[in-house]
Amino acid sequence: MPTVAEIREMAGEEPITMLTAYDAVTAEVVDEAGVDITLVGDSMGNAVLGYDSTLPVTVDEVASRTGAVARGTEEALVVADMPFLSVGVDEAESIEHCGRMLKEEGAQAVKIESGPHTVELTERLVNLGIPVMAHLGLTPQSVNQVGGYTRQGTSEEAAREIVDLAERHEAAGAFSLVLEHVPANLAEAVTESLDIPTIGIGAGPDCDGQVLVINDVVGLSDWVPPFADEFGDVRSEMEAAVDEYLDAVEGGQFPAAEHSHHEDDLDELY
Ligand code: KIV
Numbered sequence: 327m328p329t330v331a332e333i334r335e336m337a338g339e340e341p342i343t344m345l346t347a348y349d350a351v352t353a354e355v356v357d358e359a360g361v362d363i364t365l366v367g368d369s370m371g372n373a374v375l376g377y378d379s380t381l382p383v384t385v386d387e388v389a390s391r392t393g394a395v396a397r398g399t400e401e402a403l404v405v406a407d408m409p410f411l412s413v414g415v416d417e418a419e420s421i422e423h424c425g426r427m428l429k430e431e432g433a434q435a436v437k438i439e440s441g442p443h444t445v446e447l448t449e450r451l452v453n454l455g456i457p458v459m460a461h462l463g464l465t466p467q468s469v470n471q472v473g474g475y476t477r478q479g480t481s482e483e484a485a486r487e488i489v490d491l492a493e494r495h496e497a498a499g500a501f502s503l504v505l506e507h508v509p510a511n512l513a514e515a516v517t518e519s520l521d522i523p524t525i526g527i528g529a530g531p532d533c534d535g536q537v538l539v540i541n542d543v544v545g546l547s548d549w550v551p552p553f554a555d556e557f558g559d560v561r562s563e564m565e566a567a568v569d570e571y572l573d574a575v576e577g578g579q580f581p582a583a584e585h586s587h588h589e590d591d592l593d594e595l596y
Contacts, residue, residue: 327399327400327402327403328401329434330435330501330502333362333403333501333502333523334522334523336523337520337521337522338534341534341536342363342523342534342536343360343361343362344361344362344365344525344535344536344537345361345363345365345537345540345543346369346537346538347364347365347540348366348373348374348391348395348540349374349391349394349398350395350397351398352398352540353394353395353396353397353398353402353404354398356540357398357399357400357402360401362402362403362535363403363404363405363535363537364395364399364402364404364405365405365407365437365537366395366404366405366407367407367437368380368388368408368409368410368466368467369466370383370387370391371383374541375387379466379469380409380410380466380467381410381469381470382410383409383410385408385409385412385426387409388406389406389431392404392406392431392432392433393430393431393432396431396433403435404433404434404435405433405434405435405436405459406431406436406437409467413438413447414438414447417447417450421451421454421456424436424438424456425454434457435456435457435459436458436459437459437460437461438458438460439461439466439467439468440460440461440462440465440491440495440500441465441491445494445495445498446498448460448499448500449498449499452499452500453499457501458495459501459502459525460492460495460500460502460503460504461503462488462491462492462495462503462504462505462508462516463478463479463488463504463505463506463507463508463529464476464477464506464507464508466506475507476507477507477528478507480509485509485512485515488508488512488516489512489515489516492505492524493520500522501522502524502525502535503516503520503522503523503524503525504525504526504527505524505525505526505533506526506527506528507527507528507529507553508528508529510530510532511530512529513529514530517532517533525537527553527554528551538555539554542554542555542556543555543557543558544557544558545558545559545560545562546560546561546564547561
């Protein structure tokens with residue numbers, strides 16, 4: 327299992343691979359494939375919990391999914407994504423929520439959607455032994471503030487603010503930084519200005535690593551953002567298997583003799 331120190335050292339060396347997972351089986355699949363980091367993303371809100379944003383996701387939901395992912399993981403670093411308002415409101419509560427992911431659920435680090443309000447919190451968490459992955463650019467928990475899931479850092483002022491916040495989170499002790507939906511040249515500039523690795527999603531090819539949502543990668547989503555790609559078609563595979571099962575039950579082919587057990591002694595019961 328890579329430690330956060332090993333992930334930090336991968337900056338500028340080999341590409342870091344990160345994927346989300348929300349259950350033990352998927353965690354096993356991505357782990358066996360050799361992913362470096364498995365993120366228990368709050369994207370679970372849209373991906374598996376049926377919400378239309380990440381805002382309703384609770385600490386209990388992330389905790390339960392983090393435990394499942396940790397149980398399905400042998401090698402990858404497991405990072406729990408802190409949901410909306412679980413951090414940043416009250417320091418003691420933020421520490422308790424983040425600490426729970428490591429103490430009770432088996433994560434090795436937390437990810438926090440970052441801003442000016444998370445610099446001091448990052449330092450406090452790191453000092454307490456809770457490694458922090460920062461997240462700048464598009465931070466979906468701010469959708470109502472921002473007014474949509476739009477590209478960030480497109481003006482000079484906004485780009486400078488992202489560079490500044492990235493440097494402040496590095497100084498506060500974050501071990502890595504997710505950059506979401508920002509121009510590729512901004513991501514390149516941030517990557518060059520930091521020693522810790524950047525992990526991009528919709529941030530071009532020059533980050534130290536890449537992350538995508540597992541449902542998009544395997545072809546399970548009904549909509550895929552323009553910066554992602556599908557590398558499989560699991561939804562069609564599932565639809566075909568379910569259709570075949572229904573046909574087999576309705577047509578009387580399932581269960582067949584090999585799926586059933588006959589106990590001779592019971593023949594006289596009726
Ligand atoms: O919740 C999530 O899956 C994320 C990644 C897309 C970075 O935050």
